[in-house]
Amino acid sequence: LGPILWDFDALTMTFWCLGHRVRWEGIRGASPATPQLQLAATATEAEHPLLDHLLQQHGDLFDEPQGLPPARVYDHRIHILPGSASVVV
Template sequence: GPILWDFDALTMTFWQLGRRIRWDGVGGATPAPPRLQLAAATSEAEHPLLENLLQQHGDLFTEPQGLP
């Protein structure tokens, strides 16, 4: 389905199984690597879908070790 990105507010909103899901970005002066940002966002119990995605696809968020 459609995904609404708001790059000014750092949000992503979409529908999953009839529920509206909104993910908020982690702000700060120095952005953390994506894995740290997502891990910080999932420390709350209200983001089980994101936690499941991180567990299933954790290798996508590892730091590159060279050129592909």
Template structure:
């Protein structure tokens, strides 16, 4: 509760934008993560 943890409540209020629900996809970044595969190669992790 607020009365039990005033410092935590203050910290959460300062950083409230970090805890908001996302409103869409993130912005495009300069570098995108990619895994380059060789043509015709099988998947690395498959279920038996």
């Protein structure tokens, strides 16, 4: 994508794709404890058909999770020394 401009106060993300400037905007009104950012391209479907096609093709990525992910061949693991105290941050 190249350079991406994030504005967390305005809830926007701006970048260039195929020579066109794309700006995504979040939805205002979500509380800080439970942010609910819904990305919406401000361009029309005619301007960015590839983006609309990708969002439709991979729409299941934006669905709410329905439980834990399946077991993988390489699950994440944090190696700690036996008897170590937990870190309080």
